[in-house]
Amino acid sequence: MTPQRFCNPFAGQDFNWLLATQAAAHGDKPLLIWEPFDRAPTTYSYAQFHDAVGRVAASLAARGVGEGDRVLIHLENCPEFLIAWAACGELGAMAINTNTRSSEEEMRYYVTHSKSSVAITQPGLLGSLSRVREQLRWVVCTEHNAGVPAELPAGTEAFAALLDAQPAAERRRITIDPMRPMYVQYTSGTTSRPKGVVLTHGNALWAARVNALHMELRSDDVHLAVMPLFHTNALAYSFLTSLWTGGSVVLMPKFSASRFWDVAVRNRCTWHSTIPFFFNALLSLPRPEKHYFRLWGTGANDLPQTQALGIKTIGWWGMTETISHPIVGLCGLPNTPMVIGRPATTYQVCVVDDDGNPVATGETGHLRVLGMPGVSLFKEYLDNPEATAASFDEQGWFISGDRVTLLEDGSIRFADRDKDMLKVGGENVASSEIERVLMGCAPGVVAEVAVVAKADRMLNEVPFAFVRLAEGTAAEQHEAIAERLLGFCREMLADFKVPVGVRFVEDFPRATLEKIAKAELRKQLAAEAS
Template sequence: MRNAGLGGWPARRAQMSPNRTAFVFADRSVSYSEVHERTTRLASRLRDAGVRAGDRVAYLGHNHVAFAETLFATHLLGGIFVPLNFRLTAPEIAYMLTDSGASLLVYAPECSAVVRALPALPGLRTVVALGSPAPGETEFESWLSQGDPTPIDIPVALDDVALILYTSGTTGRPKGAMLSHANLVWNCFHMLIGVDVASTEVTLVSAPLFHVAALNQTLLPTFLKGGTSVIMPSWDVDQCYDLIEKHRVTWMFGVTAMFAAFARSPRWAHADLSSLRTLMSGGAAIPVALIRAYQERGLTFCQGYGLTETSPGATFLEAGESERKVGSAGVPVFFANVRVVRPDLTPAAVGEPGEVLVQGPNVTPGYWRNPEATAAALTEGGWFHSGDIGVLDDEGHLHIVDRVKDMYISGGENVYPAEVENVLFEHPAVAEAAVVGVPDQRWGEVGRAFVVPRAGAAVTPGDLREFLLSRLAKYKIPVYFDIVGALPKTGSGKIRKPDLRGRPLAAGTEAGTEE
């Protein structure tokens, strides 16, 4: 087989384990042999539509088996897959389709209104609908079924670009991070090493697949090993409990908001979670109090650290260290290197905050058609500047402190919002918290906390301030507290802090004193 990339995986898996279940979606199970046949037929239809090596194929929709089929079919032809955030508006989607130069779009019914609102895009030649197509569009299933099942073997090199993943766009226009087939393969190796992924793995894919973690940390490693991916269309706490019990799920990934909601459920205390072997989180530091809640439930909780640009795994805390090093993001994954440096790029001392740099075969070759951004992010030797602040302890474990851009300076002292959020999360009435720096005439900047109370709980700014006083230095305690119903989030579940910084101080926002 001349295809060294992901496009060859369905054929290889079908040869090794044809009758094993690759995907479960709703009441449907799909074997590896079926995945191979369907992706081959779909690839032939993409080829008929003019897709060639290097061409971009976009997908817009909730998690679905068709997402994986479109990815593998695109890679079978040597094309580049562009997963899009289904929470975005038509102008945002139009920008990404134009910037990537996508010639074909597959979309799901829940995104039909957005697709209908797209302006005319000259480069977008074919639009395929999973649901009822509009005039000029094609219906996915009937189109696929008419495809040619004859095997396709087009040369694809590991260094060829496989994905363009657009960043969340929390500041300015989103950038398209390129990931090669080699990036994805090496990341899978890291997961197989760090999690001991088994051929009998039953993985719950509950985070959005357009996000690098759900795709590269769960679905692809599970497929590579011949396990089963149980795909949730979107996150739902009760459905998560149901699927874990029904399919005896062994492994799942989530972000803080997902794991917090799961632990707040009335089902938490009594649900049968005995099948779960590994729970995994990454993307942002997760409060230690939340990790402890899972450990007290008898569950193994492993945290990692990474970014879209690192495919994403850069560090990982393996199960054996998950209790002793709780709160740590672990050590560098097996084939990568991680440094923590000062602004002059000299190594930070043990316990000294600095920027996290990552080097290895999992690191992006750069940003799509954006050489300036690539040059700014990648320094000599292929070190990627993460923009995150971390510290290394005396055993080389990484602890993520915050984003460089989220840190603020109050009265000459650095304040890391993630530290304050961690402490706020320990309050029994707090479900979620986000802290940002806001201008202050006296101190330069002070903290403003946005707090979501737990269901049925009441909390006041005074309660929170009193709680923090015995736990944090006074300069770290927010001056303003907003009690809110929800926090704005990106498609990957991260809190959109620029949205919070832009909110004017409103009635009910309580200010304290700074000493």
């Protein structure tokens, strides 16, 4: 008997189909409203956005970019990010989205690992590609960002030139295949290097459709997007959902507390994706007498801070690998406050103990998610089949690496992370990545390191390093060594990964198998803070 295969809910559809369909249906309606800090707003209708995507796709194709090629998109929030990303989808190429706060060394890894041959970036970020310039056939540069050079370096082309081409008469360049890889987003893990999460056209459509379902979005909704587009949150929760429903996206370069309410009220924004850093900053500022928000999404339902702002919030939990929210709150009905929400009807989730057995109500266990790879779950880790296989258990459940608690009413509360991870102002940071850099800074001097989370009022957590030096290192050298370690981290890591402090210890508290008991280090920092 032939094994059964699931029917793909997006058979006969891809992202290009969605964009073309919505451009035909909502041609003159605003899709993207760009709110830069240094100039007047710019509006792209659905038809104008679709036309711009076609022009950039035609230009990329004329320059040799085609199906299966990998194009690095290293941009802060701007219309060019979304246009270039969609143009890659039209060509069947893969967009490689990277964090704009990455160091030169991190960018060298991303370009080399992804085998990208073309990069699209902005003037202020050209320097971060200096170590990999010879690996790139050519580089495209936008006009945005302070410090625009008088002349672009050799081999660098202005993004505006890509808009000069006419869209191909026949926009359908590739066969429709929802399982075709479309983009890659790098995510920190417990290994020393970030993994490239491969996401398909089907994943993009799932994000668009299911996120809109979870948020109960309508075509008259206007979303205020301030998260970085190189993360799943802004790209999937904000842009793709608005495209699916025929709504509008108001895009800011980044979060700005002083500009937030003006932009939100002027554009009559109705919903917003947020994190504690944002709403904590807004609490201290004057608020408008009237706004149009009916809903914000964040990590938990009905938080006191957002209630103080007069905003209803629903919780959600998701990862780059899960595309949407396997756990989410209810939009129009009461939720249990201060918890993530309930299992979404679009996924299956389970909570298990260390042996893989279901935990009882009230107990805490490991969160796992069942879905369809390439549709409701990521397709694979880029060129890393071992890591892909290790991320699923024997029954095919995705291992999230998070621990949650099942409550009596069916809600789920976040507990902690299995993985040695930090959450720095919304950015996932693997402590092992920082530890790798610290150990490589002073071989023979640094014997052992441990990086743990230190509580921070605005960023939630920040990295803090404990270091054991080799025997015989004089105490008088500690200050110089600490500055050397931090300076090396600043060179090799994105700024949010750099430890806020270094503490030297004669030895570490130990758990079983001589592993460092990081929980004890975290307790030390917490006790000192209190």
